[in-house]
Structures are given as structure tokens and as C-alpha cells.
């Protein structure tokens with residue numbers, strides 16, 4: 001019982017747009033004139049430092065917050081006047097928000113049982129509900145836990161129940177607030193794969209808030225970077241990674257982080273550790289490329305290679321990466337690297353990107 005055909009309840013994903021949305025809490029401006037288009041069927045990941053407004057944006061999409069200014073449009077209708085119905089929308093909160101006195105089975109099937117109570121003729125029948133619960137239990141590894149109550153589960157198990165409860169309803173908009181943060185590595189990988197499969201099979205529009213930018217880069221079709229209540233860049237993960245629009249985005253997206261150096265004019269020059277190539281012996285840098293020299297400070301083994309923290313002649317730290325099979329650098333080694341001109345990013349004193 002793993003691959004039921006997409007249910008006829010499934011609709012295509014909703015297209016959402018925010019127009020000049022502002023949300024204030026007292027003097028705090030949580031969202032500051034946000035314009036954003038979330039394409040139908042996209043998997044949009046929202047990343048940004050703590051307090052930048054990610055959860056507020058998600059809660060706004062869920063209808064749990066109202067905009068003080070601006071408009072929120074879904075499939076052409078204004079959500080402030082026609083909020084999305086509960087069948088079209090599901091949200092998984094950071095704190096799961098499970099029903100404490102219901103069993104896991106009851107929690108997961110809640111939405112379907114509600115639909116049946118509302119409409120016994122076209123609502124899902126009990127056998128379908130049982131089959132769907134069993135499918136969710138399989139997908140999220142909840143077999144054997146269906147009779148328990150939430151307080152008898154670990155944090156990770158609770159999170160999986162919350163995901164199953166949201167996913168079982170095949171919503172056209174699924175909002176996930178840090179859904180994978182409490183899972184261990186193995187479960188995280190399978191839950192991530194399940195979310196991607198769900199997204200692919202049902203065409204649900206999925207909006208995901210995460211602290212884990214690697215998760216965002218690997219899962220998202222659209223990546224939205226926020227800072228201080230504003231959207232500072234939105235695009236495909238590839239666009240954001242390769243052409244960060246500002247110094248802030250350059251430093252925030254990508255792991256290890258981009259190496260950034262102050263330039264004499266007050267701007268910043270950056271390059272990613274993965275774009276640097278070691279120059280061994282007396283090897284010359286290719287014409288036009290950037291050459292950087294330094295001394296290895298610390299080496300950190302990562303399993304598939306090592307990350308190396310170096311310092312240049314001015315003491316500015318920069319990171320290099322080495323992969324398995326290379327001759328390992330060690331603390332105290334002198335290093336020279338070249339960075340192709342196309343991989344060098346320049347930012348003006350105001351932080352904006354310079355050139356292409």
C-alpha cells in the first residue's frame with residue numbers, strides 16, 4: 001500500500017501573489033512592502049536570518065495573519081475577501097499543533113473524517129479513509145504508532161504525524177514551517193524525498209520555510225531570500241546561488257559561505273570555495289583569473305573531503321574545499337589558488353551586485 005493514484009480531490013496547485021504587503025506588530029515591521037509571485041505548482045522555499053519575517057509571511061498565506069497594507073491574491077481572487085477553504089490549504093507548524101487527546105490515527109484522518117461528516121454522499125468513505133491512513137503510516141514510518149496519543153511520541157514522530165495529517169488531504173497549497181528540523185538525518189532524507197514526491201505527483205503548490213539553506217537549495221524550484229521584512233532576492237536556486245543580487249545574499253546562501261574581501265573603494269569582492277583551484281608548486285594562474293595567496297590555519301575533515309580555513313597576508317580568513325583523493329593540505333601550509341574571472345562576484349559599497 002504505497003502508491004495510490006492521485007485522488008480526484010487533488011487539484012492543481014494554487015498560484016499566489018503578494019502585492020506590497022506590509023505587516024506591523026507595534027513598532028516592528030515584520031513584512032515591509034513585500035511583492036512576491038508564487039507560481040502554481042512551485043516548491044517555493046523561504047530562507048533568511050531569524051526574525052526576518054518568514055513565519056509571518058507563511059501565516060499570512062495561511063490566513064492566520066492579516067496584511068496591514070497590500071493585497072494577497074490566489075488564483076485571481078483576493079484572499080482578504082475570500083480566504084482559501086480549509087480543504088485547499090494545509091499547514092504544518094513548527095510546533096506541530098496536533099490534537100493532544102486524539103490518537104495518531106485520529107489526528108491523521110481528521111481532515112478526511114471532517115469532509116465525510118460534512119458530505120456523506122461525496123465525502124470520502126471509511127474504507128478509503130483507512131487506506132489513506134495506512135498509506136500515510138507507511139510513507140512516514142508511523143506503523144505501530146497509530147493508537148498512541150501525541151504525548152506518547154518523540155518530537156520527530158510528532159512531526160511526522162503533522163506532515164501525514166497535512167499531506168493526506170492533497171491540498172492545493174501546502175505550507176510547511178521548518179517541517180524537518182526535529183528529524184534525525186535518515187528520517188530527514190526520507191521525509192524530504194516524500195515531500196518532493198508528493199509535490200511531483202500532485203502538483204500542489206508548496207511553500208517551505210527553513211533555516212537549512214542546503215535543504216532549500218536542493219528542494220526548491222523557487223528560492224526566496226528575506227532580510228529585515230523584505231524580499232532581497234527571488235529566483236531559481238541556481239540563479240540565486242550563481243548570481244546573488246547583493247552582498248547579503250552572497251554571504252547567506254551557499255555552504256561553505258562565499259569568501260568575502262573588502263575592496264579599497266568600500267565595496268566587496270567574493271568567490272565561492274568550490275570555485276577556487278589550488279595552484280601547486282610554481283603553477284601560474286590562468287590569464288585574467290584572480291590569484292589569492294594565504295596560509296592554512298585550520299583543516300576540518302568532512303567525510304567526503306576537508307574544509308580549510310586560511311588567512312591571507314592581511315589576516316582575512318577564507319575557506320577552501322578539498323575532495324577525497326587530493327593531497328591533503330595541513331595547518332601551516334602556504335597556499336595559492338586561482339579563481340576564474342567568471343566566478344568572481346563584485347558588490348558596490350551599498351551591497352548591490354556590480355556587473356553581470
Ligand SMILES: Nc1ncnc2c1ncn2[C@@H]1O[C@H](COP(=O)(O)OP(=O)(O)OP(=O)(O)O)[C@@H](O)[C@H]1O
Pocket residue numbers: 025028029030048049050051052053054055056057
Ligand atoms: N505576534 C507578534 N507580536 C509581536 N511581534 C511579532 C509577532 N510575530 C512576529 N513578531 C516579530 O516580527 C518579526 C518577524 O517574525 P517572524 O516570526 O516572522 O520571523 P522569522 O523569520 O520566522 O524568525 P525565525 O526564523 O526566528 O522563526 C520579529 O521581529 C518578531 O519578533
